[in-house]
Amino acid sequence: MNKIFNINSALTIFIKDFRSELRTRYALNALIMFVITTLAIILFAVANETPSIEISAGILWIVIFFSAMSGMARTFVSEEERGTVMTLHLIAKPSTVFFGKLLFNLILLFLMNIFTVVLYLILIPSFIIKSYDIFLLTIFLGTIGLSAASTIIAAIIAKSNTKGTLYPVLSFPILLPLLMIVIKSTKSALEGIEIAKAMGDFQVMIAYFVVITAVSYLLFDYVWKD
Amino acid sequence: MVFKIILGIGLTLVIIAGIALPMVSNPSSFFELPVVPGLEDKARIIFFHVPTAWVCVIAFITSLIYGIQYLRTKEILYDIKSVTAAGLGFLFCILATVTGAIWSKFTWGAFWNWDPRQTSIFVLLLIYGAYFALRSSIEVEEKRASLSAVYSIIAGLTVPFFIFIIPRIVSSLHPDPIINPQGKIHMNPTMLVIFLSSLTGFTAVYYWMFNLRVRFSKLLYQQQMKEQE
Amino acid sequence: MDIKLEVQNIKKIFNGRKIFSDINFQLENKSALAITGRNGSGKSTLVKILAGVLSPTNGQVDFYLNGKSIDLQNRYQYFGFVAPYLQMYDEFTAMENLELFARIRNIEVDKDYIDLLLKRVNLYERKDSYVREYSSGMKQRLKYAFALLHKPPLLILDEPRSNLDAEGISVVYQIIQEQKQSGCVVVATNDSEDIQFCNQEIDLNQFRNIAK
Numbered sequence: 001m002n003k004i005f006n007i008n009s010a011l012t013i014f015i016k017d018f019r020s021e022l023r024t025r026y027a028l029n030a031l032i033m034f035v036i037t038t039l040a041i042i043l044f045a046v047a048n049e050t051p052s053i054e055i056s057a058g059i060l061w062i063v064i065f066f067s068a069m070s071g072m073a074r075t076f077v078s079e080e081e082r083g084t085v086m087t088l089h090l091i092a093k094p095s096t097v098f099f100g101k102l103l104f105n106l107i108l109l110f111l112m113n114i115f116t117v118v119l120y121l122i123l124i125p126s127f128i129i130k131s132y133d134i135f136l137l138t139i140f141l142g143t144i145g146l147s148a149a150s151t152i153i154a155a156i157i158a159k160s161n162t163k164g165t166l167y168p169v170l171s172f173p174i175l176l177p178l179l180m181i182v183i184k185s186t187k188s189a190l191e192g193i194e195i196a197k198a199m200g201d202f203q204v205m206i207a208y209f210v211v212i213t214a215v216s217y218l219l220f221d222y223v224w225k226d
Numbered sequence: 227m228v229f230k231i232i233l234g235i236g237l238t239l240v241i242i243a244g245i246a247l248p249m250v251s252n253p254s255s256f257f258e259l260p261v262v263p264g265l266e267d268k269a270r271i272i273f274f275h276v277p278t279a280w281v282c283v284i285a286f287i288t289s290l291i292y293g294i295q296y297l298r299t300k301e302i303l304y305d306i307k308s309v310t311a312a313g314l315g316f317l318f319c320i321l322a323t324v325t326g327a328i329w330s331k332f333t334w335g336a337f338w339n340w341d342p343r344q345t346s347i348f349v350l351l352l353i354y355g356a357y358f359a360l361r362s363s364i365e366v367e368e369k370r371a372s373l374s375a376v377y378s379i380i381a382g383l384t385v386p387f388f389i390f391i392i393p394r395i396v397s398s399l400h401p402d403p404i405i406n407p408q409g410k411i412h413m414n415p416t417m418l419v420i421f422l423s424s425l426t427g428f429t430a431v432y433y434w435m436f437n438l439r440v441r442f443s444k445l446l447y448q449q450q451m452k453e454q455e
Numbered sequence: 456m457d458i459k460l461e462v463q464n465i466k467k468i469f470n471g472r473k474i475f476s477d478i479n480f481q482l483e484n485k486s487a488l489a490i491t492g493r494n495g496s497g498k499s500t501l502v503k504i505l506a507g508v509l510s511p512t513n514g515q516v517d518f519y520l521n522g523k524s525i526d527l528q529n530r531y532q533y534f535g536f537v538a539p540y541l542q543m544y545d546e547f548t549a550m551e552n553l554e555l556f557a558r559i560r561n562i563e564v565d566k567d568y569i570d571l572l573l574k575r576v577n578l579y580e581r582k583d584s585y586v587r588e589y590s591s592g593m594k595q596r597l598k599y600a601f602a603l604l605h606k607p608p609l610l611i612l613d614e615p616r617s618n619l620d621a622e623g624i625s626v627v628y629q630i631i632q633e634q635k636q637s638g639c640v641v642v643a644t645n646d647s648e649d650i651q652f653c654n655q656e657i658d659l660n661q662f663r664n665i666a667k
């Protein structure tokens with residue numbers, strides 16, 4: 001493993017970002033407010049209607065997608081804006097930096113998704129999960145896939161001029177296959193399908209995570225280095 | 227020059243044949259096409275729509291390969307080729323989407339149905355759009371070249387996922403009688419010849435446009451280099 | 456430790472504009488190289504390429520440690536780098552910065568050594584202040600502690616005296632001389648005074664390698 005990247009160093013990069021986040025609260029506060037605002041808008045829009053299974057599964061992932069888009073570019077953009085990219089270059093291998101950032105985005109997205117799902121369950125009464133195993137696995141695999149793809153795209157857009165607007169534009173086509181399959185799988189969880197029947201979907205999600213992570217690892221050098 | 231003349235005459239013939247040859251239920255002579263049940267004259271789109279979609283995919287792959295070449299060699303010429311292919315791909319992608327949508331309106335009653343193949347072409351359009359948006363927001367040429375190459379590799383790798391995912395979610399509306407998953411082709415020899423000629427012709431047009439534009443961009447680049455000297 | 460830096464046919468193009476090409480030189484143990492040239496001649500660009508943070512358009516930089524070639528990815532362990540455009544983390548204190556860097560480098564966090572470094576660059580009293588509260592000269596001093604943290608055999612300095620006062624400059628000159636005893640130094644500068652310790656010079660105005 002140390003050949004690919006250094007685990008201790010990657011962990012320290014994660015810890016650095018985490019401490020920096022605690023001190024500046026740049027992403028966290030904005031993210032929490034983003035989730036709350038989006039859910040509030042949805043509640044107003046839905047009013048007293050009961051959304052169908054398809055719609056409520058879709059909306060959940062729309063909220064997750066856009067929250068991710070508002071918070072996950074931060075790790076790379078902040079290094080670029082502060083001019084600390086070179087500093088990181090001088091103290092760690094590119095792959096170590098990538099995995100440190102990936103870990104940070106993973107944890108951030110997990111926390112955010114737990115928050116979103118809990119709020120969603122409380123606020124949307126028609127969102128009743130029948131197969132918890134499918135649902136939890138979907139959230140887990142969806143989160144890691146989403147973090148992997150959004151981390152490498154974040155590294156790309158950090159080098160561009162129009163960082164914020166470009167992020168969802170570049171991410172959406174990459175994330176679309178994942179979004180399609182997690183929405184389908186969430187629907188299965190709401191319909192109460194047996195987990196054995198959802199295995200194919202999970203395999204696709206795992207494959208997606210593995211492919212994106214592997215290609216990010218291979219190409220990160222070209223992105224990271226000027 | 228000879229190439230261009232042959233190409234011009236060939237494609238004209240293909241267009242005339244594709245539009246004008248009569249469709250009969252039991253084609254007996256070489257200038258008759260079979261009737262496709264349920265589609266009738268609307269089946270003629272296969273001569274024009276499928277080749278545009280085909281070129282769109284070819285261009286995407288070409289752009290991807292030149293992108294990889296750029297990353298390996300850092301030769302700006304590969305980036306010029308990569309972006310030229312992508313530009314043409316974008317053009318043909320729009321053509322394929324528009325011809326498809328018009329046809330879809332007359333056949334299935336709506337311009338857009340989220341049929342798997344419509345979804346795939348839509349995704350390709352999004353990727354091309356994102357690719358050019360990315361390029362226009364990076365100033366340093368070399369950085370632009372490597373970042374857009376990386377992006378198209380990542381995008382190219384996610385496209386195959388649709389092949390596994392879409393059938394799990396929806397079933398296709400695309401006409402099976404002509405092209406189907408089993409790979410059987412229900413065309414009579416005449417139809418097949420026109421179809422294949424059209425495919426070849428469109429690919430040749432793409433190839434010609436590609437070379438022309440690469441030459442143009444190269445000259446532009448060289449001139450820009452000279453001015454700086 | 457025996458080190459060697461070998462630069463072959465380096466060329467860099469920015470936006471289709473050639474900054475320099477055909478740069479060739481070798482740097483061996485116990486020597487100091489000066490990179491000179493007017494503003495915009497590409498001193499910083501060359502230095503970044505040497506440090507491995509920027510890739511050249513053509514050519515390559517090889518680095519050998521005790522005769523063994525070290526690949527590009529692992530060179531950061533042996534290089535120290537100081538430049539005006541280098542940034543520390545503003546939201547952490549000087550001490551926290553250095554501790555973080557040591558951990559990310561995956562080397563032992565030697566508090567005594569860090570204290571020693573901070574005393575040397577005269578920041579010890581302010582080691583627990585946030586870097587954002589530092590003056591630009593103090594930041595520059597901190598960068599020297601950053602560069603020496605892992606005791607690198609090769610020290611690369613871009614404009615070594617920028618923002619420094621007389622006392623700071625003399626510390627820097629001391630550092631350069633000591634480094635020359637144990638390893639190599641590369642100094643990119645416009646200042647004739649900075650060059651006095653160097654035994655090799657590359658003048659980017661002429662793209663030439665002049666041996667002194």
Ligand SMILES: Nc1ncnc2c1ncn2[C@@H]1O[C@H](COP(=O)(O)OP(=O)(O)O)[C@@H](O)[C@H]1O
Pocket residue numbers: 366469470474492493494495496497498499500501
């Ligand atoms: N990121 C960049 N994009 C485009 N041009 C650059 C960039 N960085 C440096 N340059 C160009 O490279 C040349 C050399 O710059 P630099 O190495 O900083 O010079 P020096 O350090 O000798 O003053 C300059 O002409 C500058 O315009």
Ligand SMILES: [Mg+2]
Pocket residue numbers: 498499500613
């Ligand atoms: Mg400079």
